[in-house]
Amino acid sequence: MVVNRDPAPVRDDPDVVVVGGGVAGLFCAYYLRLGGASVTVLERGALGGPQSCSYGNTGFVGSHGAAPLAEPGMRSLRALGMLRPDAPWYIEPRADAELLRWLWHFRRACSAEAAAAGFRVLAGMKRRSLELLDALCSSENFAAELDSPGIVLTFKSARGFAEASRAVPRAVDNGIPLRVLGPDELGELEPKTRFDIHGALYNPEGAYLHVPEFVTEFGRMLRDLGVEICEHTEVTGFETEWRRVRLLRTNRGEFRPADVVVAAGAWSADCARMAGIGLLLQPVKGYSVTMERPASAPSRPVLLSEGRIAMVPLGERLRVGGRLELTGMNGAAADRRVRAMLRTVRDYLPALEETRILETWSGFRPCTPDSLPLIGRAGDFGNLLVAAGHGHIGMGLAPAGGELVGQLLSGAQPVTDPIPLRPNRFGGGHAKRG
Numbered sequence: 001m002v003v004n005r006d007p008a009p010v011r012d013d014p015d016v017v018v019v020g021g022g023v024a025g026l027f028c029a030y031y032l033r034l035g036g037a038s039v040t041v042l043e044r045g046a047l048g049g050p051q052s053c054s055y056g057n058t059g060f061v062g063s064h065g066a067a068p069l070a071e072p073g074m075r076s077l078r079a080l081g082m083l084r085p086d087a088p089w090y091i092e093p094r095a096d097a098e099l100l101r102w103l104w105h106f107r108r109a110c111s112a113e114a115a116a117a118g119f120r121v122l123a124g125m126k127r128r129s130l131e132l133l134d135a136l137c138s139s140e141n142f143a144a145e146l147d148s149p150g151i152v153l154t155f156k157s158a159r160g161f162a163e164a165s166r167a168v169p170r171a172v173d174n175g176i177p178l179r180v181l182g183p184d185e186l187g188e189l190e191p192k193t194r195f196d197i198h199g200a201l202y203n204p205e206g207a208y209l210h211v212p213e214f215v216t217e218f219g220r221m222l223r224d225l226g227v228e229i230c231e232h233t234e235v236t237g238f239e240t241e242w243r244r245v246r247l248l249r250t251n252r253g254e255f256r257p258a259d260v261v262v263a264a265g266a267w268s269a270d271c272a273r274m275a276g277i278g279l280l281l282q283p284v285k286g287y288s289v290t291m292e293r294p295a296s297a298p299s300r301p302v303l304l305s306e307g308r309i310a311m312v313p314l315g316e317r318l319r320v321g322g323r324l325e326l327t328g329m330n331g332a333a334a335d336r337r338v339r340a341m342l343r344t345v346r347d348y349l350p351a352l353e354e355t356r357i358l359e360t361w362s363g364f365r366p367c368t369p370d371s372l373p374l375i376g377r378a379g380d381f382g383n384l385l386v387a388a389g390h391g392h393i394g395m396g397l398a399p400a401g402g403e404l405v406g407q408l409l410s411g412a413q414p415v416t417d418p419i420p421l422r423p424n425r426f427g428g429g430h431a432k433r434g
Contacts (some may be wrong), residue, residue, distance in 0.1 A: 012253070016409065017189060019248075020388075022052045023394060024110060026218050027402025027403070033409045040230060043230065043231050043233065046218040047219045049212075052215070053211060053286075056362075057211060059209035060301065061133055061146075062151065062203065066393070067115070068118040086340050089324040090323070092325070102280055102369050108369070110411070128399070128400040132403060145210045147210070150203060151303065152201070152303070154195060154199075155200065160306045168201065180201055190298050192297075193298070194350065195295055208312050218304045230252065233251050235264075236250055240275055265367065277381070277386075279386065280369065282366075284324050284366075284391070286324065286342060287362045288321035288360075289361075290357070292318070292355040298313065298315060304360060307341075307348065308322050322341055322344075323337055329364065365394065366388050371393075373421055376423050400415075
């Protein structure tokens with residue numbers, strides 16, 4: 001048991017404290033509140049602020065992008081060039097036991113059977129999330145925050161396009177309406193944009209949220225529903241007794257909730273460790289560059305598939321996001337990697353005009369080895385749940401994940417099967433307190 005040596009004022013006792021005010025935590029709070037619980041959200045920075053992965057990403061939702069990062073052919077990191085600093089997916093070699101354990105489980109997940117099973121789970125969660133988002137964004141408050149123009153997936157190489165085309169039937173069988181685009185069809189979809197690619201696919205269900213605007217508006221709505229959101233509030237410790245969390249200590253006071261949900265993104269592992277719970281998560285850094293929108297920019301989201309780059313129009317702006325870096329919690333944006341992203345854009349869209357860059361951002365995606373989030377009871381605790389590890393597709397998984405947390409706490413029949421998402425599926429479950 002952690003002893004509280006420096007007592008601070010104890011706040012009113014909510015039914016549930018959600019640790020984390022990113023999109024995953026906010027959707028947990030939303031469905032818990034709809035279920036009748038009193039809810040307090042603790043966010044370590046400003047809601048929707050730059051510290052949050054929900055701030056600078058491309059906001060993709062919809063049925064696309066359900067493939068796990070771990071897939072057949074990804075077993076040899078050196079052969080794939082992932083140890084090169086300029087690679088689209090870079091792994092920094094370092095002596096880190098947790099990273100090595102993560103990579104060991106990642107390699108195990110790189111089988112055809114595991115990848116297919118993961119794809120089915122993620123595709124189901126993304127379809128459910130899109131249903132929930134469509135319902136939420138039908139209100140006036142969110143009408144301007146969700147766009148659903150479809151998404152174009154482009155392939156620079158003949159091999160990449162052939163492999164993607166072969167996967168179309170599997171996607172269709174899983175309810176994802178992908179189809180191969182002919183050159184004329186691509187020209188009709190994006191008449192102003194010239195691509196230098198071998199081929200493309202199209203998913204009419206492609207959609208995206210405007211972030212961080214969606215996050216701040218969602219927070220405003222939650223406050224109107226009675227959710228207390230405490231910004232600039234960081235958890236500093238847990239007091240536990242008899243397999244229950246009795247008290248949460250923060251830099252702004254103490255909380256005694258009936259239940260706790262850890263949904264703190266890339267900080268979830270550190271947070272859970274304070275309670276003696278080990279989570280197999282790694283922070284995977286990504287980047288985005290937001291610029292004035294060029295005249296020849298695409299009118300809908302585009303994926304530059306082999307380059308692992310996404311492009312999304314945001315009114316008068318264009319956001320380019322991508323890269324996967326396992327470099328620990330080093331949040332600095334590396335200029336060479338930003339330049340590599342922009343070179344990739346020029347390779348695919350050689351006629352795209354250069355415009356003024358408005359913002360360069362980097363942030364952390366909380367990733368599991370198999371790309372499935374961790375949602376469910378944590379360790380032996382009866383009142384501690386986890387909702388973390390949504391990875392590079394967090395915006396598209398968070399609504400279904402939040403709904404599942406609400407159902408698990410209320411005892412309702414889950415819409416999403418919680419078994420594949422159980423937090424202890426990698427073994428272990430206990431960690432030394434820091």
